[in-house]
Amino acid sequence: MDARSATAYQSLLRIVQFVDRNEPLRALAAESTALTLLREHIEQFETLTQQQSVAAIGSLSLTAQRRAVRRMLWVRLDTIRRASDYARLADPTIPPFRPPDIDSHNMQFIGEARGIVSAIDRWIDSLVTCGLQRTVIDDIPPLADALEQLVSNRDAGASSRHAATSVLPIVIRSARKLVPLIYRQLEPAMTPELLVEWKQAASLGRTHRSKALRSGRVRRLPAGNRRPVTPEQWSIRGVVRHIMMWLVEPTEKTPSRNTPVTDYDVNEIKRLHAPDMKPTGTDGDRPTTS
Numbered sequence: 001m002d003a004r005s006a007t008a009y010q011s012l013l014r015i016v017q018f019v020d021r022n023e024p025l026r027a028l029a030a031e032s033t034a035l036t037l038l039r040e041h042i043e044q045f046e047t048l049t050q051q052q053s054v055a056a057i058g059s060l061s062l063t064a065q066r067r068a069v070r071r072m073l074w075v076r077l078d079t080i081r082r083a084s085d086y087a088r089l090a091d092p093t094i095p096p097f098r099p100p101d102i103d104s105h106n107m108q109f110i111g112e113a114r115g116i117v118s119a120i121d122r123w124i125d126s127l128v129t130c131g132l133q134r135t136v137i138d139d140i141p142p143l144a145d146a147l148e149q150l151v152s153n154r155d156a157g158a159s160s161r162h163a164a165t166s167v168l169p170i171v172i173r174s175a176r177k178l179v180p181l182i183y184r185q186l187e188p189a190m191t192p193e194l195l196v197e198w199k200q201a202a203s204l205g206r207t208h209r210s211k212a213l214r215s216g217r218v219r220r221l222p223a224g225n226r227r228p229v230t231p232e233q234w235s236i237r238g239v240v241r242h243i244m245m246w247l248v249e250p251t252e253k254t255p256s257r258n259t260p261v262t263d264y265d266v267n268e269i270k271r272l273h274a275p276d277m278k279p280t281g282t283d284g285d286r287p288t289t290s
Contacts, residue, residue, distance in 0.1 A: 007204055008172045012042055014201035015179060024189045034182045041175035048171065052164040062154040066106075069150060073113055073143040074102045076136045080116065083132035087123070090130070094123050106151045110144050117141060 029035040077099035084097040100112035
């Protein structure tokens with residue numbers, strides 16, 4: 001049972017207890033079957049939860065038993081392998097009788113174990129002569145049957161647990177649908193104090209954002225409709241742009257950096273028209289300061 005289902009279950013229990021504590025509400029609820037149906041849904045939920053827990057515990061127990069039986073079966077198969085390796089020194093026609101991988105699939109492990117028992121009948125006497133105990137071979141069929149039964153029981157328990165887990169949300173939703181119906185039937189007999197108590201009992205413990213506040217969701221800009229440009233398209237666009245710049249002549253030509261700048265002589269600068277200014281001194285062409 002997850003946290004959400006547990007919260008809803010506790011809310012349903014509080015509603016039933018709230019009605020049972022108030023005599024007027026209990027008498028009014030007795031006129032309808034809604035509260036009775038709610039009690040049945042709660043009992044069904046408790047039964048499914050118990051089945052889920054029992055199946056989970058049983059699955060752990062079956063897993064431990066399956067591992068133990070599987071280990072016992074593999075040890076006996078490995079004993080046969082070691083005996084066959086020794087017997088092959090005297091009779092090379094005896095097969096090695098390799099046991100299956102201990103981590104292989106359960107049904108594959110069981111099938112290979114039964115296959116070794118079926119194939120070993122021809123060389124039982126030779127293996128027993130080389131030191132193999134006859135009980136090792138006799139123990140393999142019952143151990144294989146026990147392992148197969150444990151695997152079947154584990155699968156049945158897992159199916160039962162999964163079934164209970166899938167039905168639990170359906171029971172909770174059905175029970176929650178009865179809550180508004182019960183509220184409408186009991187509302188005429190509720191005082192303001194009982195109404196506050198009802199809201200507390202039916203609450204799921206969630207906090208709601210005020211309508212005056214924003215939703216808190218971050219708005220994202222819509223994705224653009226333009227497709228990404230490939231390097232080939234960029235090269236084509238560059239060629240087209242250069243062709244258009246070459247075809248269209250500019251209205252004004254800006255001087256190039258490589259254009260030489262005219263250099264004027266000092267005498268030419270002196271012959272330029274000077275403003276009407278009088279010298280303040282007689283020291284050559286430069287004015288003197290007092």
